[in-house]
Amino acid sequence: MKQKRYAIFAVVAIGLSLTACGDSDPVVPEPMFDSPSTVRVVNRLLGPVIFFFARPCGTSDWGSDLFGTDHPIEGTIQPGGQRDFTVEAGCYDFRAVHLETTEPGPALEKMIFNQAASPVTPVVWTLEDDPVDPT
Structure with missing residues (x-):
């Protein structure tokens, strides 16, 4: 009977802790860099x-x-806008x-x-449109 009571208490405690979390998205910590650099x-x-x-x-990968988001506006850089990204210092290829x-x-x-x-x-x-060749 005592084990059953502990099992019920554990289930209730887990349920309460999950309820307390609500529907908010989990917080994903920013990666830590030994030598951070910015890409604008x-x-x-x-x-x-x-x-x-x-x-x-x-x-090649x-x-x-x-x-890092599925949100259609936060996951973009609108025309005329800019965004900074943090990377570890080093040599990179970039693709937009x-x-x-x-x-x-x-x-x-x-x-x-x-x-x-x-x-x-x-x-x-700075990303710019390619000039149009009039020929």
Whole structure:
């Protein structure tokens, strides 16, 4: 009987602790870096940047989207906007996926390679539309 009472108490305690958590999203801690650097992406395009990726120079895996959110507005850089990302100092390739305009349409990519990110000198990447060739 005593074990049954402890089991019921444990179930109630777990239920109360889960209820206390509510529906809020879990807090994901920011990664800690020994030598942090900043990458600033400036959007001078006609459409929003919807994904942003980084990979160490000389590697082939882009890894996860650095926006780190599924929220459609927080997970973008709107035209005229900018966003800073923190990375470990080192050499990186960067890839931005953006829409052609603010209207739904094709997704386009821009990439830059071999960018040195240091704690002293951040990387600033200004994304601009390619000039249209009139010929």
